[in-house]
Amino acid sequence: MFQYRVENVSRRGVLQGLGITAGLVLAVPVMSRRGMAATGMATYKTGADKMPHGTVNDPRAFVAIAPDGIVTIIASRSEMGTGVRTSLPMIVADEMNADWGRVQVKQADADEAKYGNQDTDGSRSTRHFLIPMRQVGAAARMMLEAAAAKQWGVPVSEVKADNHEVIHTPTGRKLGYGDLATAAAAEPVPDPSQLQMKDPKDFRYIGKGKVSIVDLHDITVGKAMYGIDTRLPGMKYAVIARPPVVGGKVVSFDPTDAMKVSGVEKVMEVKGWPWPSKFQPLGGVAVIARNTGAAIKGRDALKIVWDDGANAHYDSAVYRRELEEAARKPGLVVRNNGDVDAAMKSADKIVVGEYYLPHFAHAPMEPPVATANVADGKAEIWAPVQSPQGTLDDAAKTLGLKPEDVTVHVTLLGGGFGRKSKCDYALEAAIISQAIGAPVRVQWTREDDIQHDFYHTVSAERIEAGLDKNGKVIAWRHRSVAPTIMSTFKAGANHEAPFELGMGLVDLPFDIQNIRCENPAAEAHTRIGWFRSVSNIPHAFAVQTMVSEIAHATGRDPKDMLLELIGPARLVDVGPSVKDLWDYGEPISSYPIDAGRLRKVVELVAEKGEWGRQVPKGHGLGIAVHRSFVSYVATIVEVAVDSKGKMTIPRVDTAIDCGIYVNPERIQSQIEGAAIMGLSLAKYGEITFKHGRAMQKNFDTFQVGRMSDSPMVTNVHIMPATWAVPPSGVGEPGVPPFAPALCNAIFAATGKRIRHLPIGKQLEV
Amino acid sequence: MITLIVNGKEHNWDGDPSLPLLWYLRDEVGLTGTKFGCGHAFCGACTVHLDGVAVRSCSTSMHEAADRHITTIEGLDPAGNHPVQKAWREVNVPQCGYCQSGQIMQASALIRQNPHPTTEEIRETMAGNICRCGCYQRIEAAVRLAATGA
Numbered sequence: 001m002f003q004y005r006v007e008n009v010s011r012r013g014v015l016q017g018l019g020i021t022a023g024l025v026l027a028v029p030v031m032s033r034r035g036m037a038a039t040g041m042a043t044y045k046t047g048a049d050k051m052p053h054g055t056v057n058d059p060r061a062f063v064a065i066a067p068d069g070i071v072t073i074i075a076s077r078s079e080m081g082t083g084v085r086t087s088l089p090m091i092v093a094d095e096m097n098a099d100w101g102r103v104q105v106k107q108a109d110a111d112e113a114k115y116g117n118q119d120t121d122g123s124r125s126t127r128h129f130l131i132p133m134r135q136v137g138a139a140a141r142m143m144l145e146a147a148a149a150k151q152w153g154v155p156v157s158e159v160k161a162d163n164h165e166v167i168h169t170p171t172g173r174k175l176g177y178g179d180l181a182t183a184a185a186a187e188p189v190p191d192p193s194q195l196q197m198k199d200p201k202d203f204r205y206i207g208k209g210k211v212s213i214v215d216l217h218d219i220t221v222g223k224a225m226y227g228i229d230t231r232l233p234g235m236k237y238a239v240i241a242r243p244p245v246v247g248g249k250v251v252s253f254d255p256t257d258a259m260k261v262s263g264v265e266k267v268m269e270v271k272g273w274p275w276p277s278k279f280q281p282l283g284g285v286a287v288i289a290r291n292t293g294a295a296i297k298g299r300d301a302l303k304i305v306w307d308d309g310a311n312a313h314y315d316s317a318v319y320r321r322e323l324e325e326a327a328r329k330p331g332l333v334v335r336n337n338g339d340v341d342a343a344m345k346s347a348d349k350i351v352v353g354e355y356y357l358p359h360f361a362h363a364p365m366e367p368p369v370a371t372a373n374v375a376d377g378k379a380e381i382w383a384p385v386q387s388p389q390g391t392l393d394d395a396a397k398t399l400g401l402k403p404e405d406v407t408v409h410v411t412l413l414g415g416g417f418g419r420k421s422k423c424d425y426a427l428e429a430a431i432i433s434q435a436i437g438a439p440v441r442v443q444w445t446r447e448d449d450i451q452h453d454f455y456h457t458v459s460a461e462r463i464e465a466g467l468d469k470n471g472k473v474i475a476w477r478h479r480s481v482a483p484t485i486m487s488t489f490k491a492g493a494n495h496e497a498p499f500e501l502g503m504g505l506v507d508l509p510f511d512i513q514n515i516r517c518e519n520p521a522a523e524a525h526t527r528i529g530w531f532r533s534v535s536n537i538p539h540a541f542a543v544q545t546m547v548s549e550i551a552h553a554t555g556r557d558p559k560d561m562l563l564e565l566i567g568p569a570r571l572v573d574v575g576p577s578v579k580d581l582w583d584y585g586e587p588i589s590s591y592p593i594d595a596g597r598l599r600k601v602v603e604l605v606a607e608k609g610e611w612g613r614q615v616p617k618g619h620g621l622g623i624a625v626h627r628s629f630v631s632y633v634a635t636i637v638e639v640a641v642d643s644k645g646k647m648t649i650p651r652v653d654t655a656i657d658c659g660i661y662v663n664p665e666r667i668q669s670q671i672e673g674a675a676i677m678g679l680s681l682a683k684y685g686e687i688t689f690k691h692g693r694a695m696q697k698n699f700d701t702f703q704v705g706r707m708s709d710s711p712m713v714t715n716v717h718i719m720p721a722t723w724a725v726p727p728s729g730v731g732e733p734g735v736p737p738f739a740p741a742l743c744n745a746i747f748a749a750t751g752k753r754i755r756h757l758p759i760g761k762q763l764e765v
Numbered sequence: 766m767i768t769l770i771v772n773g774k775e776h777n778w779d780g781d782p783s784l785p786l787l788w789y790l791r792d793e794v795g796l797t798g799t800k801f802g803c804g805h806a807f808c809g810a811c812t813v814h815l816d817g818v819a820v821r822s823c824s825t826s827m828h829e830a831a832d833r834h835i836t837t838i839e840g841l842d843p844a845g846n847h848p849v850q851k852a853w854r855e856v857n858v859p860q861c862g863y864c865q866s867g868q869i870m871q872a873s874a875l876i877r878q879n880p881h882p883t884t885e886e887i888r889e890t891m892a893g894n895i896c897r898c899g900c901y902q903r904i905e906a907a908v909r910l911a912a913t914g915a
Contacts, residue, residue, distance in 0.1 A: 081862070216854055222799070223839075262781040294781065296804070364861075365861070365896070367802075414864075443801070670860075673898045676898075676899025699805075710902065
């Protein structure tokens with residue numbers, strides 16, 4: 001329908017070689033229309049309109065049809081492994097009755113005014129874009145039908161679009177989408193209120209799980225293009241020596257030996273920003289060379305004197321004791337129901353659990369990397385970023401350019417996990433390119449990645465549960481102490497923000513009369529950032545371990561204990577003491593805290609995962625459930641611990657209720673992967689600091705799960721859903737229940753209670 | 766001057782002989798299918814074949830590659846239809862896909878050496894290749910499929 005430059009397209013294998021560059025039909029200036037409700041389908045409010053630039057449902061922004069019939073659909077969200085680059089275009093294709101075999105997907109540049117929000121995080125893509133993408137497809141289909149009806153001189157009621165062609169029903173005449181491309185482009189875009197949506201029973205792709213990801217073939221032959229794969233004529237390769245302590249800076253440096261390294265062309269200082277500085281670069285000394293290997297060797301030869309700055313004292317072992325002490329004292333009350341103090345006094349028994357989770361690093365397999373070409377007052381950036389528009393805006397500000405003079409091309413992301421929501425590496429490339437007047441690719445080594453991350457927070461969690469004489473929990477006090485992500489944006493921020501408190505602390509879904517949640521202050525001494533699942537990880541670990549501890553203390557089955565604490569099916573009201581529930585930015589009317597759904601995933605996983613089955617000696621079963629990103633996930637882990645303390649995982653079962661879903665095959669892969677990420681952080685994940693410096697450097701000291709650690713089998717059970725249940729998150733919610741389910745299983749197997757992560761050597765005998 | 770054969774084609778390098786083969790392949794030749802993951806042979810993302818054996822190109826110098834035959838993911842099969850590649854697609858292994866070149870090169874070398882690996886042998890050999898997305902269950906299944914057709 002609408003013209004643009006064709007580049008970086010991926011299509012399914014059979015279509016390799018078909019060009020759409022010739023004979024494109026029409027260029028239409030797009031004034032994108034905002035997402036609005038349409039007729040003929042269940043709609044619901046989401047938090048999408050609160051996101052910058054909201055959503056767009058204008059087919060002119062997302063769909064182009066070439067005369068040869070190839071339909072090009074724009075993927076506006078970043079692909080980091082969730083499958084979103086396939087799933088969202090697939091929604092458009094299904095709703096417009098396009099044949100997926102004749103669809104190609106093109107990645108959008110940063111342009112939120114045109115496409116709506118592109119910030120690919122928070123497990124938001126499907127829940128915010130399912131309806132707008134259906135509207136895009138429906139509008140495109142209706143424009144094709146209108147064009148065909150006009151061409152035949154028949155009422156539009158007599159034509160229908162089906163499988164890439166429009167049919168005149170009474171006569172059986174047909175016109176292909178390619179034949180109609182030009183005429184359809186001239187049709188007015190239907191008003192959203194007039195859109196006729198498909199009956200979901202007619203969907204060919206949505207909900208079926210039969211479509212492979214669009215990049216599958218390219219990935220298996222090495223042709224998929226990640227951030228690291230951008231190559232430009234005359235491009236230079238750079239690495240940067242960054243201050244080893246956040247907030248530090250270069251005092252002086254000697255480039256002499258670096259310049260002697262074969263292939264090194266230039267050494268220059270890169271400006272840093274005073275801490276905290278959001279996503280601005282840390283600064284340091286860059287080595288620019290003819291290839292990355294030479295740049296790394298040159299950097300090794302640099303002599304730099306650093307001023308470590310105010311965080312030089314950061315020692316994570318000392319800090320841990322501070323956090324744990326803080327968790328033993330009252331703190332800022334962030335939720336209060338009933339009278340916890342009085343209930344604790346009347347309790348027959350109090351169970352106390354103190355938990356600790358360290359910092360960890362994202363460590364995506366593609367370390368941060370970006371390419372920039374800044375010349376003639378314009379900047380072009382190629383980068384694997386989760387936040388294309390944020391990258392563009394920050395680059396414009398950093399370079400002193402107008403936003404319209406900056407272009408950000410989004411490559412595939414070799415993993416993201418939240419790291420690539422922070423665009424410091426793209427800004428570094430832009431700064432260096434501007435300085436040297438040549439295109440440059442800045443490569444982070446693994447050491448750079450692990451030592452200069454925006455780390456997952458570190459957390460002390462303390463829960464007291466007061467039990468009456470029948471073993472019923474009558475009081476619950478949960479203190480969470482953790483440096484906040486807001487500390488990266490604002491000096492002095494020392495309490496968890498609503499979006500952190502709302503991740504498993506104040507949204508506790510338990511049926512307990514007296515609940516108090518507190519958040520003592522914690523000052524940050526390094527860069528804290530979003531990590532897949534964010535604060536849900538420590539909060540869920542504490543809560544779900546505590547459930548198992550209470551079950552043990554009262555001689556109950558952990559699953560029964562969990563269901564008793566969740567209580568009857570109901571919509572949970574946390575009460576007026578919670579000033580900002582947040583609820584993942586969603587309207588609570590669409591996404592209530594539904595104890596019934598929480599119960600059902602527990603029941604589903606218990607049934608499918610055969611909770612209570614006999615397991616061999618040395619094996620144990622553990623269970624945990626958690627609502628996050630407005631989805632409900634329950635996991636059972638079977639662990640085996642041998643006489644030396646070596647741990648293996650014979651089986652994992654996870655049940656997820658994510659509402660109506662688009663691509664169940666990718667849900668399965670996300671949940672399989674979440675088990676590995678959960679295992680990695682439970683077993684190994686720890687970044688420690690001494691003298692302000694991260695002590696781990698690479699995958700030898702910061703270990704992650706390997707195939708030899710991985711579960712022998714991970715079964716995924718997806719809760720069936722109707723279109724009455726809005727879609728919710730998938731990318732992140734699988735992670736939080738895993739570690740507590742594993743550690744509860746370890747307790748069942750060995751009697752050893754894991755209260756701090758990583759497990760590390762705690763099981764060794 | 767170092768001479769080496771990459772995917773059947775002769776290449777010459779007169780630069781630093783200590784340069785890791787990885788960066789030569791990626792930055793000098795432009796074969797970007799081989800990925801950088803750690804630089805110290807911990808993760809396997811850069812796996813290529815050196816005279817048919819899987820090696821980590823990040824820790825193989827140009828000097829060590831001299832006069833040897835190198836196969837990268839681009840050269841594994843002219844049409845991308847090596848049984849391991851086909852199995853990878855059949856099982857829908859990748860998530861982000863970044864580590865998969867290295868995984869496929871490791872798996873194809875394993876099957877060449879040991880056409881019928883046991884589950885234990887697959888898990889031990891492939892343990893050298895990290896996938897942070899956690900595709901291990903499918904990698905294991907795909908290696909088995911490629912080896913046995915099941």
